[in-house]
Amino acid sequence: MKDLKELKKIEQYADQCMKCGFCSFFCPVYQEEKTETSVARGKNYLVKEILKGNQEFTKELGNIIGLCLLCKRCVAMCPAKTQIDRVVVGARAQMVNEKGLGAIKNFAFRKVMANRKAFGNYVKLAKSFQWLLPKTEGNIRHLPDFLKALGQGRNIPALADKFLREIVKPVYKPQNGEKPKMKVGYFMGCATDFMYPELGLKFIDFLTKRGIEVVVPESQSCCGAAMYFSGDFETGRLQAEKNIEAFKDVDYIVTACGTCSSTLKDYQKYLPETEDQKKRFEEFEKKVKDSMEFIVDIMKVKPEELTLKKEFEGKTATWHDPCHLVRYQNIKDQPRAILKGLKGLKYVEMPNADLCCGMGGSFSVYHYDITKKIAGKKMDGIKATGADIVVTACPGCMVNLTDNVLQNKMPQKVYHLLELVE
Amino acid sequence: MLKESVVAELQKIVGKENVLTSPEALKAYSYDGTTSWVHEPDVVVFPTITQQVSDIMKLANAEKIPVTPRGGGTNVSGGSIPIMGGIVLCTTKMNKILKVDKENLTATVEPGVVLQDLTIRLMKEGLFFPPDPQSFLGATLGGIIAENAGGPACVKYGVTKQYILGVEVVLPNGDIIHLGGRTLKNVVGYDLLHIFISSEGTLGVITKAELKLNPIPPAKKTIMVVYDDVAKAGESVFRVLENGVIPGKIELMDNWVINRIEEMMPMGLPKDADALLLFETDGIPEAVEKETEKIVEIVKKYGAVDARVAKDQAEADKYWMGRKAGFAAVFGKAKTVFAEDVTVPRGQIPALINKCKELGKKYNIEVVVLGHAGDGNLHPAILTDINNKDHYDRAVKAMDEIIEGAVELGGVLSGEHGIGLEKQRFLKRQLEPVVIEMMKKVKALFDPNNIMNPGKIWE
Numbered sequence A: 001m002k003d004l005k006e007l008k009k010i011e012q013y014a015d016q017c018m019k020c021g022f023c024s025f026f027c028p029v030y031q032e033e034k035t036e037t038s039v040a041r042g043k044n045y046l047v048k049e050i051l052k053g054n055q056e057f058t059k060e061l062g063n064i065i066g067l068c069l070l071c072k073r074c075v076a077m078c079p080a081k082t083q084i085d086r087v088v089v090g091a092r093a094q095m096v097n098e099k100g101l102g103a104i105k106n107f108a109f110r111k112v113m114a115n116r117k118a119f120g121n122y123v124k125l126a127k128s129f130q131w132l133l134p135k136t137e138g139n140i141r142h143l144p145d146f147l148k149a150l151g152q153g154r155n156i157p158a159l160a161d162k163f164l165r166e167i168v169k170p171v172y173k174p175q176n177g178e179k180p181k182m183k184v185g186y187f188m189g190c191a192t193d194f195m196y197p198e199l200g201l202k203f204i205d206f207l208t209k210r211g212i213e214v215v216v217p218e219s220q221s222c223c224g225a226a227m228y229f230s231g232d233f234e235t236g237r238l239q240a241e242k243n244i245e246a247f248k249d250v251d252y253i254v255t256a257c258g259t260c261s262s263t264l265k266d267y268q269k270y271l272p273e274t275e276d277q278k279k280r281f282e283e284f285e286k287k288v289k290d291s292m293e294f295i296v297d298i299m300k301v302k303p304e305e306l307t308l309k310k311e312f313e314g315k316t317a318t319w320h321d322p323c324h325l326v327r328y329q330n331i332k333d334q335p336r337a338i339l340k341g342l343k344g345l346k347y348v349e350m351p352n353a354d355l356c357c358g359m360g361g362s363f364s365v366y367h368y369d370i371t372k373k374i375a376g377k378k379m380d381g382i383k384a385t386g387a388d389i390v391v392t393a394c395p396g397c398m399v400n401l402t403d404n405v406l407q408n409k410m411p412q413k414v415y416h417l418l419e420l421v422e
Numbered sequence B: 001m002l003k004e005s006v007v008a009e010l011q012k013i014v015g016k017e018n019v020l021t022s023p024e025a026l027k028a029y030s031y032d033g034t035t036s037w038v039h040e041p042d043v044v045v046f047p048t049i050t051q052q053v054s055d056i057m058k059l060a061n062a063e064k065i066p067v068t069p070r071g072g073g074t075n076v077s078g079g080s081i082p083i084m085g086g087i088v089l090c091t092t093k094m095n096k097i098l099k100v101d102k103e104n105l106t107a108t109v110e111p112g113v114v115l116q117d118l119t120i121r122l123m124k125e126g127l128f129f130p131p132d133p134q135s136f137l138g139a140t141l142g143g144i145i146a147e148n149a150g151g152p153a154c155v156k157y158g159v160t161k162q163y164i165l166g167v168e169v170v171l172p173n174g175d176i177i178h179l180g181g182r183t184l185k186n187v188v189g190y191d192l193l194h195i196f197i198s199s200e201g202t203l204g205v206i207t208k209a210e211l212k213l214n215p216i217p218p219a220k221k222t223i224m225v226v227y228d229d230v231a232k233a234g235e236s237v238f239r240v241l242e243n244g245v246i247p248g249k250i251e252l253m254d255n256w257v258i259n260r261i262e263e264m265m266p267m268g269l270p271k272d273a274d275a276l277l278l279f280e281t282d283g284i285p286e287a288v289e290k291e292t293e294k295i296v297e298i299v300k301k302y303g304a305v306d307a308r309v310a311k312d313q314a315e316a317d318k319y320w321m322g323r324k325a326g327f328a329a330v331f332g333k334a335k336t337v338f339a340e341d342v343t344v345p346r347g348q349i350p351a352l353i354n355k356c357k358e359l360g361k362k363y364n365i366e367v368v369v370l371g372h373a374g375d376g377n378l379h380p381a382i383l384t385d386i387n388n389k390d391h392y393d394r395a396v397k398a399m400d401e402i403i404e405g406a407v408e409l410g411g412v413l414s415g416e417h418g419i420g421l422e423k424q425r426f427l428k429r430q431l432e433p434v435v436i437e438m439m440k441k442v443k444a445l446f447d448p449n450n451i452m453n454p455g456k457i458w459e
Helices: A005-014 A028-033 A040-051 A059-066 A073-077 A084-099 A103-113 A116-127 A145-150 A190-194 A197-208 A225-229 A233-246 A258-265 A275-287 A291-298 A333-341 A368-385 A395-407 B004-014 B023-028 B050-063 B115-123 B141-146 B230-242 B255-264 B285-301 B313-331 B346-363 B389-408 B424-430 B433-446
Strands: A135-137 A140-142 A155-157 A182-186 A212-215 A252-255 A288-290 A316-319 A389-392 A413-416 B043-045 B067-070 B087-090 B097-101 B106-109 B164-170 B176-180 B205-212 B219-227 B249-254 B275-283 B306-309 B336-339 B366-372 B377-384
Touching: A005 A040, A005 A084, A028 A368, A040 A059, A040 A084, A040 B023, A059 A084, A059 B023, A073 A084, A084 A225, A084 A233, A103 A116, A103 A225, A103 A233, A116 A190, A155 A395, A182 A197, A190 A197, A190 A395, A197 A212, A225 A233, A225 A258, A233 A275, A252 A258, A252 A275, A252 A291, A258 A275, A258 A288, A258 A395, A275 A288, A288 A291, A291 A333, A316 A333, A316 A368, A368 A395, A389 A395, A395 A413, B004 B043, B004 B050, B023 B043, B050 B067, B050 B087, B050 B164, B050 B176, B050 B205, B067 B141, B067 B205, B097 B115, B106 B115, B115 B141, B141 B205, B219 B230, B219 B285, B219 B313, B230 B249, B230 B275, B230 B285, B230 B346, B249 B255, B249 B313, B255 B275, B255 B313, B255 B366, B275 B285, B275 B313, B285 B306, B313 B336, B313 B366, B336 B389, B346 B366, B346 B377, B346 B389, B377 B389, B389 B424, B424 B433
Parallel strands: A182 A212, A182 A252, A252 A288, A316 A389, A389 A413, B043 B087, B067 B087
Antiparallel strands: A135 A140, A140 A155, B097 B106, B106 B205, B164 B176, B164 B205, B219 B275, B219 B306, B249 B275, B249 B366, B336 B377, B366 B377
């Protein structure tokens, strides 16, 4: 008998499913594909077959468990409370144990992303070639046909002239010169670092204006989402240890990236190998706060006391719920409270606000056609609001929403909520 | 195993992307919502238009390959399991709502339309399709029609067959025929339309349907009624009806179910109650008001401990959410669950409930009761574990006796799930041998080669 270590860990979750099939209604991928292998029930059944010894980790099985956005929409609605996200990630981890990562991911995760310096250097190298990409609008660049692997015709934000890591200081004292109310560690995340550095500076400014000391440890590394959601627990664990070490002397660890905050919090769920590790990961989780919950729940900032930036005066805004906020962290009321409370801004709720934008990290690289269809539904929701701006709090979603707004020739602009306020 | 040439033919008919043959995909089409039946097909095809269905059937008929039609795969009778292998003909890509006709209160749909998608679409027009099987999030109209599905709303509105005006069907030989029509009345020859409704996919493939709709009632109210004796709850059901009120829904939950729901989602249900009835009245506001008062008066007269009218829609939604979760509450608590759908004339509900409780004691197993008490359709559920032989055997015996009991009380062994595989062995207890023979002849008339969902309904 093979050692099904990672699968054994999730067997209890897989057993929960009673095959009612309700997940099909909520699964963005099933709604496009209409096949049983694209939905939670089918994936869960196949994982159980592996556990019974009736199914091997074939290439096709790899494709099937790969075809999940991990958006957790089905999990939220499952009458049997099956945590299919854990089943899928567990199965991916088992597959990595048995079959390895594959050359591309192996290189990307272990040689590049796991090493902060290398990651920066590779992105820098990519940047020096980005003039090859035609510009769509502003600083959005258009991926031409020869880069099919990244999605045909895709628009991505240009890489910043200077990455956040190159301009950020290690310590920011409160702007009023007083003794800090608390000390937080800022976790930047790769999208903010390479594409939206001004967002990072904005967040730091927001915090220090309000009496908080911000430290930005140079030793912080990638959050690990891409790795451990792909089943590379080994590299994920490495990232977890690096980040926990980097942020050990702060009251809170804050980030303006929904994916990063939920990934940092979930180290304890997926990665511990020993009791000691589990304890440390759990301790770490308690200190991690997403920007939205930190501002509203911890800093207790009153939305009506915030000042809207001039350029947004009189505009209508709608909110997109990132999966990693609404379902991974139950953060949905905080951003709405801010948007509704901001004087001078009109808020409209979009239909299906909690529908995944279709990005799913590397999902969109492998299944860009499906990503586009799912995003199309998101766009329908945005159009129905008649809003001027789409606001969210996850740079991953921002990338995908921006791409699809442009592809659909819509007038809306996409912003991180922090960009709206002074 | 299927010949390669057949797969190639199928690919020619529906396109390569609409044919699945990988072992993994076949496994994913080996089950439905039941716990005890599994069988893999040899191939899964997804037609997108009627002509493709016809071409598939012609090919299968010529090659004598079994064809099992399947939609969302949510049924709980084993009906969509390809028990003889062959082709699974999956209708999920024929999912267009072709027309909503407000003037005539009808809708034209393809078979793969999911009920909840239809409901959402109709809501925009102020209309609804009354049959409401609780699998509405996954169930497709083709399956709903083929199984003649029911649900809570049937006490007032009736079951699926009362809402189907016509169907387009592909016969096993590939012929495309039209039964019924678009009118409310229709007595042109034998009513073959209704042979298709509840045919469980054994006579042909439904490729289009004309549905009868109702306007959404402008008002509704929910009443939660508490009992210290489940049989008294059963009595209340027919007392309310005989006193002239037909509520939109009457749902029953017993003590065990109440407590599991409270564990899952605490909402303040009375945990010591032996049973609860949920009533919903609907119609014009004045009538709803009056009917609600009347129900409260009657249930109190006939032994209810308490009757609480939900003060707003939020409170009402909470109770109905609890009722919906009842199903999950049951299935989440045992490895194997027999979910019965025996149905008796309403006056016999207390007798059936008592029978279930007695059998639970007799065989020392958990028999829990919930269901659509309003139309006599109960879901006694037996919690067991297929791997625990002694327990499982006792559970099987109890189930046998519940079914026998229901039939003795003048009821039927299935009210809304169908026979499929799950209840085949009981068929003889309900139907006379001559009737079963006639059914087989009907089947042979439509499907002489026995390729259409073979192995279902009778043994």
